Amino acid sequence: MVRTKKVKAAGRFGAGYGTYLRNRLNAVEILQRVKQSCPHCKKPGVKRLAAGIWHCEKCGVQFAGHAYTLNK
Ligand SMILES: [Zn+2]
Structure with a gap:
């Protein structure tokens, strides 16, 4: 992988x-x-x-929350 030094996990999206x-x-x-x-x-x-x-x-419950995390 290239360009991972600064961008970390998002490096695959490129510049x-x-x-x-x-x-x-x-x-x-x-x-x-x-x-979570x-x-x-x-x-x-x-x-x-x-x-x-x-x-x-x-417990199998399904619920709505924030798009990416539950708490924030
Ligand atoms: Zn539960």
């Missing part, structure tokens, strides 16, 4: 997207790697089905 978007993408990807905790059973194991739709593997 031309701007610093703001690159930083945003990196932040989102880091958050997505962290397991279910607001219903409080256990980590919530997966994002689509933007704003989350599903808990432990």
Whole structure:
């Protein structure tokens, strides 16, 4: 891989997207790697089905949340 020194996970998008978007993408990807905790059973194991739709593997509840994270 090339150009990974500064842009990290967003490096695959190449140049031309701007610093703001690159930083945003990196932040989102880091958050997505962290397991989210279910607001219903409080256990980590919530997966994002689509933007704003989350599903808990432990208790099976499906709920709406923020597009990329549950809490922010
Ligand atoms: Zn749950």
